[in-house]
Amino acid sequence: MKKEILRFTDVGLIYHTVHGETVAAEHLSFSVQEGEFVAIIGPSGCGKTTLLSLAAGLLKPSSGKVESCGSFGYMLQKDELFPWRTIRKNVYLPLEIKKQNTAEHRERAIGLAEKYGLGEFLESYPSELSGGMRQRAALIRTLATDPDILLLDEPFSALDYQTRLNVAVDVSQIIRSEGKTALLITHDISEAVSLADRVLVLTKRPARVSHEHTLDFDSPNPLKRREMQGFSGWFEILWKELNG
Amino acid sequence: MKHQSQTYSEEHLLFLKKRRGRLALIWILRLGLLALLFGIWELVTSLGLVDSFITSSPSRMLATIGGLYEDGTLFYHIGTTLWETLAGFAISTVLGYGIALALWWSETLRSVLEPYIVVLNALPKIALGPLIIVWFGTGSKAILVMTVLVGLIVAILHMLSAFIATDKNKLLLLRSMGASKVQILTKLVVPSSLPAFISMLKVNVGMAWIGSIMGEYIVSKAGLGYLIVYGGQVFKLDLVMSATLILCILAAGMYFLVVLLEKLLVKNTEQ
Numbered sequence: 001m002k003k004e005i006l007r008f009t010d011v012g013l014i015y016h017t018v019h020g021e022t023v024a025a026e027h028l029s030f031s032v033q034e035g036e037f038v039a040i041i042g043p044s045g046c047g048k049t050t051l052l053s054l055a056a057g058l059l060k061p062s063s064g065k066v067e068s069c070g071s072f073g074y075m076l077q078k079d080e081l082f083p084w085r086t087i088r089k090n091v092y093l094p095l096e097i098k099k100q101n102t103a104e105h106r107e108r109a110i111g112l113a114e115k116y117g118l119g120e121f122l123e124s125y126p127s128e129l130s131g132g133m134r135q136r137a138a139l140i141r142t143l144a145t146d147p148d149i150l151l152l153d154e155p156f157s158a159l160d161y162q163t164r165l166n167v168a169v170d171v172s173q174i175i176r177s178e179g180k181t182a183l184l185i186t187h188d189i190s191e192a193v194s195l196a197d198r199v200l201v202l203t204k205r206p207a208r209v210s211h212e213h214t215l216d217f218d219s220p221n222p223l224k225r226r227e228m229q230g231f232s233g234w235f236e237i238l239w240k241e242l243n244g
Numbered sequence: 245m246k247h248q249s250q251t252y253s254e255e256h257l258l259f260l261k262k263r264r265g266r267l268a269l270i271w272i273l274r275l276g277l278l279a280l281l282f283g284i285w286e287l288v289t290s291l292g293l294v295d296s297f298i299t300s301s302p303s304r305m306l307a308t309i310g311g312l313y314e315d316g317t318l319f320y321h322i323g324t325t326l327w328e329t330l331a332g333f334a335i336s337t338v339l340g341y342g343i344a345l346a347l348w349w350s351e352t353l354r355s356v357l358e359p360y361i362v363v364l365n366a367l368p369k370i371a372l373g374p375l376i377i378v379w380f381g382t383g384s385k386a387i388l389v390m391t392v393l394v395g396l397i398v399a400i401l402h403m404l405s406a407f408i409a410t411d412k413n414k415l416l417l418l419r420s421m422g423a424s425k426v427q428i429l430t431k432l433v434v435p436s437s438l439p440a441f442i443s444m445l446k447v448n449v450g451m452a453w454i455g456s457i458m459g460e461y462i463v464s465k466a467g468l469g470y471l472i473v474y475g476g477q478v479f480k481l482d483l484v485m486s487a488t489l490i491l492c493i494l495a496a497g498m499y500f501l502v503v504l505l506e507k508l509l510v511k512n513t514e515q
Contacts (some may be wrong), residue, residue: 074420080413093431097421140302145421216303 003069005181007053011051011064012206026206028064032149032183037175037220039184039192042202043242051207052151056185059129070148070181075155080124080136087113087137088122092178094145109144110176116140116174130164133172138204139171143178150175152184156191168195168222176220189242193234195224202242211241280460302486307491308482322490325456326466328384331496332460333452337445339392346406347400348433349425365397369455373462382463390462392454395448402447406440407433442506449498457491468494 011028020024024047042048056072073094081090083206091109093177095101113122114137120138126134135155142150155171156164172195175182188190192199193215201211217225225231252260282302288294289301296304312318324341347354380386410433418428460469468487475483 051389058416058419076413076417078413080411082414082432082435094421094496096431097418097423097427114246151420243270 002033002035004031005034005070006183007066008054009065009067011054011061011066012064013047013059023206024115025054025061026208028208029091029207030212032181034148034181037172037184037195037197038183038200039186039196039200041186041189041192041242042207042240043204045189045205047125047151047152047205047207048187048202051202052183052185056151070159071145073142073147073150074146074195075150075152077136077141077154078158079126079128079131079134081134081137081141083111083126086123086125087129090126090137090145091122091141091144093141097105100145100147105144108146109238110177113137130163131159132167135159135163135167136170136174139174143174143180147180149181152182152196154188155184156184157186157188165223172220172222189230189235189238190226193238194225194233199234199238201238211234211238213237222243271495276465278430283494288365296482297385300482304482305486307490308486312486321487322386322468322494323468324459325491326494328391328459328467329456329494332388332395332455333448334454335388336392336399337448338393340444340448341397341398341403341441342487344400344403344407345429347404348423349429353405361397361400369393370458376459377463378410382465387456387459387467390459391452394455394458395451399444401449402444403437404441406437406444410436439510442502442510443500446499449495453491453495465505 008030010029011025012023013025015024023089029052031100031158040048040051052074054061054066055068056074057066057068074244080179081087083091088110092106093112093140094197095105095109105241110122113119116139118133118140121129121133126137129137138155152171156167159167182190184195197215199213199215200209201213202208203210215230217230219225219228284297286302289296289299290303309318312321315408347357369390373390376386376389376393380389397507414432414436418432423431456467457469457472460467461473464470464473471487472484473479475487
């Protein structure tokens with residue numbers, strides 16, 4: 001039995017503004033095992049990003065418990081590379097923030113960048129890279145501190161369709177070959193089905209898990225999965241659950 | 245998109261040549277326009293079509309500046325104004341940046357001070373002239389204070405709005421890494437507001453000139469503003485025009501220095 005790395009137990013969250021309060025989540029429970037790739041899909045405006053903020057500890061739940069063991073890496077919709085830093089310096093950023101900026105850690109991070117094809121771009125600025133390469137650099141930056149669990153907040157949604165498929169393959173390969181646990185949040189059903197081991201479906205606000213599926217594909221490759229027989233079946237099931 | 249040294253096609257060389265030609269033409273026209281204006285000015289005054297006692301003329305301005313140079317006061321007046329302007333510019337920039345940082349840091353401080361800053365911004369600083377004279381005397385110090393006052397509030401507001409406009413997603417990214425407020429400041433807020441800093445410098449150069457000349461109008465014994473006021477009082481329009489011309493040249497020079505600084509500093513802020 002694999003170790004549980006993240007657990008939400010009966011989590012509720014209330015947002016307060018001057019105009020009133022919004023119940024963003026209620027009785028939200030799920031867990032993520034070590035090494036798993038979990039995708040969470042939900043209707044737009046169901047508070048997906050809120051959920052990641054809760055997981056990363058940036059927000060405290062109003063009720064219930066969020067427990068995690070291990071460190072987090074956060075990847076956002078856009079790459080959010082700092083334009084005034086070279087790719088190398090961007091990759092170093094989390095090391096500087098976490099005061100781990102030692103030769104050993106820097107070497108490890110640059111090793112990752114080189115392994116995944118960013119070696120020749122290390123001294124380039126983000127504006128000199130294509131959208132796909134930038135997102136790859138953002139992933140390497142996320143991996144620089146060797147986090148135990150990756151939180152992916154629709155990391156492909158800002159890319160055009162062609163790039164999106166390629167980057168999904170990229171990211172999936174890198175995450176799986178580095179043996180990382182990942183929690184992906186998306187509104188794109190086909191993305192969830194092509195990437196994840198397990199899919200959780202969220203309800204409209206207040207968010208809670210309505211369905212949960214373990215996907216039975218025999219390949220983790222997103223492009224291959226899209227061609228497999230089971231793909232459209234899963235798509236249909238999830239589509240109905242999302243809209244039902 | 246790496247820059248490569250390579251041999252260009254004929255067409256590209258032609259394109260570059262055309263572009264250089266056009267740039268040269270623009271400069272010739274610019275200088276030509278200046279020469280034309282001064283030429284007409286000189287002509288109409290020497291022909292007696294307009295009274296050069298009222299309008300002065302390029303040759304009379306040249307003679308006036310030569311006169312100032314000969315009696316050794318030219319660089320004294322220029323130096324006085326330049327010093328007041330530069331020192332006022334430096335102090336208001338540094339102080340404004342610092343206060344803006346403090347206001348960014350503490351939302352409470354910002355909320356409390358907001359109405360005061362709004363009022364100070366709206367207040368015409370020249371209204372404080374008599375107070376400044378009483379408090380700081382009639383020397384360069386009073387003018388320096390005026391210069392700082394004119395630039396300070398603008399510098400604060402300019403930088404504060406830039407600090408507050410820091411990209412929310414980049415803030416989220418840093419917070420998710422566990423960044424402290426100091427780290428957020430040094431790694432993100434300060435570097436990302438560099439273009440705003442440069443534009444603040446550009447605005448503040450103009451403000452410093454307004455402050456120093458206005459200060460010299462109110463109280464002074466030397467400086468270009470003093471020459472202009474004095475010249476106006478004794479009806480020496482040659483002196484007024486000459487000092488104004490020197491001011492134009494100095495203000496333009498200072499502005500171009502800031503533009504040069506911008507080229508050095510801002511290289512990779514485009515997304």
